[in-house]
Amino acid sequence: MENTFQTAPAKRFPVATVNNILKDVLTSYLQEERYEAELCRQMTKTISEVIKARVKDLMIPRYKIIVLISIGQLNEQNMRVGSRCLWDPTNDTFSSYSFRNDSLFAVANVYAVYFE
Numbered sequence: 001m002e003n004t005f006q007t008a009p010a011k012r013f014p015v016a017t018v019n020n021i022l023k024d025v026l027t028s029y030l031q032e033e034r035y036e037a038e039l040c041r042q043m044t045k046t047i048s049e050v051i052k053a054r055v056k057d058l059m060i061p062r063y064k065i066i067v068l069i070s071i072g073q074l075n076e077q078n079m080r081v082g083s084r085c086l087w088d089p090t091n092d093t094f095s096s097y098s099f100r101n102d103s104l105f106a107v108a109n110v111y112a113v114y115f116e
Contacts, residue, residue, distance in 0.1 A: 005116060006062065013063055013093050013112040021054045022097035022108045035073040035104040044069040047108070055110060066111040074105055081107060088114060 029047055033039070048067040055065050072079060091114035099106045 007116060009060075009062060009091055009114055011060055013060055014058065015093055015095050017058065018055055018095035018110050018112075019097055021051060022095060022110065023099075025051050025054065026097060026099040026106050026108055030071075030099055030104065030106055031101060033101070033104065035071075037073075040071040040104065044071055047106075051108060051110065060112070062115050063112045064115050066113070068109045068111075069106065071104055071106045074100065074103060079105075083109070085111070085113075 025047060029043060029050075033043070048069045051069075052065055052067045055067075068083070070079075070081060093112050095110045095112075097108050099108075
């Protein structure tokens with residue numbers, strides 16, 4: 001049996017393509033929506049599943065995909081989001097997109113962590 005250990009990816013994670021997916025999904029799902037707490041709670045689950053499926057359809061081998069979605073009401077407030085993880089800057093990367101309409105805002109982050 002041959003060893004499958006690889007220290008570097010054969011194909012890099014396509015950040016620009018994933019940014020386009022984030023923009024497309026957030027816009028199509030949220031463009032006409034009004035903020036409603038219960039609806040937005042469900043929408044975060046639905047949107048994250050759709051984004052994860054579309055990113056996995058790109059068939060990028062050996063990357064673990066993590067999708068985080070935050071949706072909130074636009075009401076003259078601020079929000080700060082921070083995240084930390086164990087990171088290999090040469091192989092791991094992320095994509096991020098922010099959306100807003102008259103009623104709500106959304107932030108989508110996709111983290112791609114290379115799995116050796």
